Every structure is written in structure tokens, then in C-alpha cells.
Amino acid sequence: MSDPARPSLSRRALLAMIGASAGGTAMYQAMTSIGFAAESPYRGPIKLEGDPRGASVIVLGAGLAGMTAAYELRRAGYSVQILEYNSRPGGRNWTLRGGDVYTELGGATQRCAFDEGLYLNPGPWRIPYHHHAILDYCRRFGVTLEPFIQLNHNAFLHSAKAFGGQPKRIREIKADFEGAITELLAKATRQGGLDEAVSKEDQEILLEALRAHGGLDGDFRYRAGEESADFRGYAKDPGGGLGAAPTEGEPIGLHDILTSRLWRSLQGFFYYDFQTTMFQPVGGMGKIGEAFARQMPDTIRYNAKVTAVQQDERGVTVVFESLSSGAIERARADWCVCALPLTIVSQLPINVSPPTKAAIDAVPYSASVKIGLQFRRRFWEEDEHIFGGISYTDLPIRQISYPSAGCNLGGKGVLLGAYIFGGPNSYEFTAMSPAERMAVALECGAQIHPQYPTEFESGVSVAWHRAPFVLGCAGEWTEETRGRHYDNLCQIDGRIVLAGEHASYIPAWQEGAILSALDAIMRLHKRVLAT
């Protein structure tokens, strides 16, 4: 095939290559690491000072961006109403629980049969410690958070093509890979290979550091023994009483680790976006959207499908269809915060300037699929001693994530049985029926956890391009489209301003949606006071 990635190694091409070699998660991680990831600049609640003198704002979309805008504008004295397509608040901030019914585009309906207290977060599912704004809103709105376990050293790394398809523990691959690398580096140092680069005095310190870091023995070798076992664990754990002495395991050789490619999944745990501590709301991510909505009773009009947005010199008229009655209605306000996904805005009749319209049309949406699986017992804890965290695989499901909540309590549990982000598989899973997705998730997962067939009870899947309220996962910018369109997308166009994760440098994260909304309404407020 011809190679679309070859002509110039653009950022997009680089991402595509990373996506191909290391899977969608790695691509996503790379995406955030080459310029899109940044600490949230949020420094506390915004203050919109000055009297808006009864000005009204219509907010389109009750996702986190729309509700942030509405909440803060209400506090500042604006008259605010929100139009929302769904019959619930939150948008992509969403939790599927037992009893929920979800119909995707194409008509397939799934009834979530999870037990009480078990859930799937189809969209966002973890919050980095440096996403200050969403953490602050959780604190202000009483949303209880708990740690989200991103890295569990006892979870698995798996390749269908390596080690006979047997999964390896993360701690084994990580310890043995770093042990082998440090041993090589120590050898090179002691053989004078670094004499030009490192002073003699520093080499002494370096050798000590390598020994400590890699678990090397007194001869700077990485091999079965106390030092390596401190990192990689034991073949037989130490016990009590007679016969309690531990047995140290034989490290996996460097050649086997290198050729297995399992090392590719290691670094992601240490990216800025995924470093501990991460959080999740107790009871599901949807708790945040629900809490926002409670702050503004009678503000959100649900089941309202926006069909046109028209501004004039004095205000904005929004035409919408009531999905409950079928009636076509109109709403009017002085200003409009449009927090709909660009997949939707780009299809609306909306009279904005050509540069704004071009920006709205310039952002494709990435594909992503998540599948939740309920099992009759938490075999990953009981049999494999995996409490939370994520196992990575080169199978199409990419990863299996174990629940961070309810650890060691026994009973049933729900796994994230697949999370595909970007790449061909994300479209292919979307093209499948829910039943087909489930069959693939079970077939692949059983290669890592043979308990799947006997313990599986029920499942539910969400393919984001088939989600009727968003038609995609998240806005996918490139360096070139950002350069050409981003400022035009964010600027106030007459009486309309856009907000959402797509109008941020933290795409696909809730923090981006909130920061975008805060920035938009601060500028809008200034405009209102000056008008």
C-alpha cells in the first residue's frame, strides 16, 4: 500500500506511527506528551465582577462545559437557560448503571444489567491530580472522590505473540527491563565506555545509583537474588514458621523482553497525565454531572434538540425540537454559549463569520469504544491478586482495567473489558453490533483471564461515534489545524461563543471543557459589561 505517513514526519504522521506500533493508548499518551498536555492554569473560582443588568444567556449543551458556564453566569447575576439533547445532565460525563437503557445510532438498544453499585464510565473515568478546576468543582459541589489506581505492579502485560501468549506481571517486566538496562550501563561504565562523558568521580556515584536503581548485586549483575527480588517479587513469597524461606525468581532475559515489545506499555504509567495520584468519583464519573445539575434547578431543559442558531444585533434565537412532544420551539437570549460538540455545531444552521465557521468545520472527532463486563466474582482479586490498575495487551481490546473501588470485599465486579482509542480497531469496533463487540471482548479477555467463560454475567458497550448526543469521542487537533483555526474557534463571534474540550489545549479531558468554559464566559462577561 502507499504510505500516507511517509512524505513528512508531521505530528499527525508521528502519532499514526505510534498508534500502529504501540496501540491507541500509547498514541493518546503521545498526543498529550508532544505539546497538548499541560498543567491546568486554574487558580480558584472565577469572579465575574460587575452587574450584567439582567442580561440573558442561552447555553447549548449540559455537558461539563455548558454547566460550568451556566453555573458561573447564574452566580454573576445572569438569566440563564440550558438546552440539552439528552434526558440527563453531563454529556460525555456519564455513568452506565444497572437498569439504564442505552440506544445507539443504528437502533441497537442495550439494557445494562449490572448489579447495584457496579457501573461503567463510558467516557472520562479518571482525573489527574493537576486538573485543578474539576477537582475544585468536586470539592465545592460535594462530589466524593477516591483514588483511581492507574499503575498496579501486579497487573499484567500481555502479547499474544510473546511468552507463548502467557501474560507477565508488570513488576516482572519493569524490574527485569530496568535491571538489564542498568547492568549494561554499569558494564559500559566500568569498561571505560563513558570516560569521555562522565568524570571519574561521577562514575563512582553513577555506579552506586545504578546498583540501587536496578537491583544489581555486589558485582553489578542483575540476576536471581535478594536485590532483584526486592523489585520483581519472589517465585515463592516469604512466609512464617517452618519452610517459610522465600524463593527468588529467575529474571526474564533482556532479549525476551525486547522482542516481546511488552516494554512499550511501561512508560505510559509515568506520563504526566497518568501519574499518581489520580481520582474517580465514588459511584461513577456521572456523579459530577449530576452534582452540577443540582446546583442549578430548573435551568436545564432536557430532550431539546437544537436545530438552528441565529444571531442578530440584539440577541440570539435558538430553534429546537422538543423530543418528548415533537414540537418546534424557539428560545431567545441576549447571548449564547454554544457548548455542543463540533460534530453537531458543524451541521447546524448558525450564522457566524466565515473564519469561525471554518474552524467549526475543521476538527474531526476521534473514535473510541469502551466495554464493561460484569463477572459473578472478582476472580482477578481472588485468583490473581490484582486490586485495581490496568493490564495492557496487544489484542484488539488493548486493555483490561480492574475496579479501583470495592477491593477485597468479594462479590461481583465490573471490569473495563476493552478501551480502544483511535486507530483502525476503534472504527471496526464501532461498526460492530453490541453483541459482536461483546463476543470479541470475551474472546480476547479469556486469553488473559481464563476465568472469563465461567464467570461472565453481562456487559454493555459504548462506541462513541454511535452515541446519539455527540457522534464521536473528542476533537482531534493537529498542529496545523490548531495554527489555522484554534483562535478563531475560541473568539467571541458577535453574540455567540463556543466552549468545550474541543476549545482547549487539554482535548478529551474534562478539565479542558471546564477551562474552556471559564475562559469563554470571562471574555463574554467583559463584552457584556462593555455593551
Add this chain to the structure above:
Amino acid sequence: MNASAVMRLLRCSAICPKRRHLALAWWASIVLLSGASVAAQDHSLTTQSLSRGRGFDEQGGEAIYVSVCAACHQRDAKGAVGAAAYPALAGSENVASTDYMESVLFGGLRGMPALGRMMSDEQVADVINYVRTHFGNSYSDAVSAVDIATARSQSQRNR
């Protein structure tokens, strides 16, 4: 989704692993036929349908359509409507123009990613020709892989 069928199936497949793929395909097709989807039995997507790398592995217009395009445009190519819509390709005047289809596949269109960049010239030609001769469309002017190569390089220059 109720799981009893899946459980029976996977218990069976644990006993007779060689029949697993066959059994899964069979099971998926049963669910499909009884569900909301309009898929034909031989269009069941399984683990074996999935691509291995960064490009799509499907060969032939029908396989590409079913595994990729149908994600949004649906298997009957009639599109879908939610808060916004996926346009129908069935009976669509837009597909009369191969230039238009090439520009969408290589440049994207609004929320739609440029999926042609994840396909070979042959795959893009095949799927364009397939869509233009199915779903009630009957355009006889087929595109070739050479045409697509030209369109691809033009789109790269315009980017």
C-alpha cells in the same frame, strides 16, 4: 445484554477451542438477526475481522464498507440521526462525484476523520466503487487505484 448465550458459548469453546471462532460467529449472527441490526449473517464481525496495524486490513469494497464506513453510515447506508446526522450514502447525490468522495476520504469532512489516509489506494478505490454501485446507487464510472494515488498526492499538497 443478557449473557446466558455467551456463557454457554464460551463454556463450549473452552472445551472445544478449535470451534470457538465458528461458534462466536454463529452466536453473533443469531443475536444480530434477532436484534435491531439489519446485517446479513455472513457480515458478522469477529476478532478475525479486526485490523492488526495502523492501516485497515480489510480487502474489497464490501468488507471495508461493513467494517469501517458502516460504523457511522450504517450497514444499509441509510445513515443515522441523533443530535446531528450521519448522511445516507444510499441514493446520495454526493456519491455521484468521485472527486467529492476522494476529497472526503483524504481531507475529512467536519466531524468525519480522513479515513482514506488509513487505507491503501486499492482499498480507497474499492470502497468508493462499492458504495457507488450498491445501496441503490448505480454509477458505472469506476475509479482505479491510480486515480486514487493522484487524489492522495493532491490532498497532501493541499494540506
